[in-house]
Amino acid sequence: MANKSVWSDNRFWQRSAAWVTGFAAILLIWLTFDTSGQISMGSDADLKNGVTKRVPGPTVINYKITYEMDTKRGHEVPVIGAKEKFFGRDDYSEKEAGDLLHLGKLGSQAKNCMDCHTLLGNGAYYAPDLTKAWLDPAWESTGSMQAMTGKNTKEEAMAEFLQFPSKYPTHARMMPNLGITAAEAKGLVAFLKHMSSIDTNGFPRNFGKIQGALNGK
Amino acid sequence: MFEPFTDIVPSFFGWLNQGPLTLTIFLHSFIVLPMFWIYKQEKNRLENEK
Numbered sequence: 001m002a003n004k005s006v007w008s009d010n011r012f013w014q015r016s017a018a019w020v021t022g023f024a025a026i027l028l029i030w031l032t033f034d035t036s037g038q039i040s041m042g043s044d045a046d047l048k049n050g051v052t053k054r055v056p057g058p059t060v061i062n063y064k065i066t067y068e069m070d071t072k073r074g075h076e077v078p079v080i081g082a083k084e085k086f087f088g089r090d091d092y093s094e095k096e097a098g099d100l101l102h103l104g105k106l107g108s109q110a111k112n113c114m115d116c117h118t119l120l121g122n123g124a125y126y127a128p129d130l131t132k133a134w135l136d137p138a139w140e141s142t143g144s145m146q147a148m149t150g151k152n153t154k155e156e157a158m159a160e161f162l163q164f165p166s167k168y169p170t171h172a173r174m175m176p177n178l179g180i181t182a183a184e185a186k187g188l189v190a191f192l193k194h195m196s197s198i199d200t201n202g203f204p205r206n207f208g209k210i211q212g213a214l215n216g217k
Numbered sequence: 218m219f220e221p222f223t224d225i226v227p228s229f230f231g232w233l234n235q236g237p238l239t240l241t242i243f244l245h246s247f248i249v250l251p252m253f254w255i256y257k258q259e260k261n262r263l264e265n266e267k
Contacts, residue, residue, distance in 0.1 A: 004263050006256055006259050006260045006263060009259055009263060011259055011262075012255060012256060012259040015255045015259070016252050016255055019248075019251055019252065019255065020248055020252075023247070023248055024248075027244070031230065034228050034229070034230055037226065037228070038226050038228060038231075052225050052226070053225075053226065054225055054226055070223075072223045073223045073224075077225075199225050
């Protein structure tokens, strides 16, 4: 009988398949735990002790967040700075801040923000990407959005806009009035502020270079 | 080939993923190389059977 080739031998393929499947299964389980560690939310203690987390704790709303170029990583990263007042306070407890974020998250789901906007890569591109909306200079004291709402702080301007979007013509596509209450608007702004502090590896790409946006022309 | 680790949260996969294709090359090598070993074992077995 002629030499039987290994390639036509069942056992070789069985063992190879078992190895590839088994290894891939172990790898996926490992990756799942690795990802859980990467995306788990930090705590108030982490913020106070300068422990960097991809997703900072809810009390990050007590701090100033900036978006700065990291030359080593090749993209901008959110930097958590000194204390900053948010709706007149910079001493939100972990519970208060967490409740506020929770209200904002539920609000964003109830009002279907993702029907038009993108949040952390999920949603639509009909309206502006909100992942880093808090860092948009248009909402700063020198920005057009804050000037239009006539408010003195970024958070108040955003909350005002969210409650009465049809009063403020902005985009070629105007935001409809969704009946957002003052409390919900506060939660939504907190939710957006926290989202902007999440390290998204530079996503959305070139946010800082969009015309009229951060570091833009 | 090896670049300093700059990711925000240290992780084995993050370390492997710092350069272009490093994670892909590592995982593919790790999966394919043992298959040579399986091949040799099966070849020996078939030769001994004869």
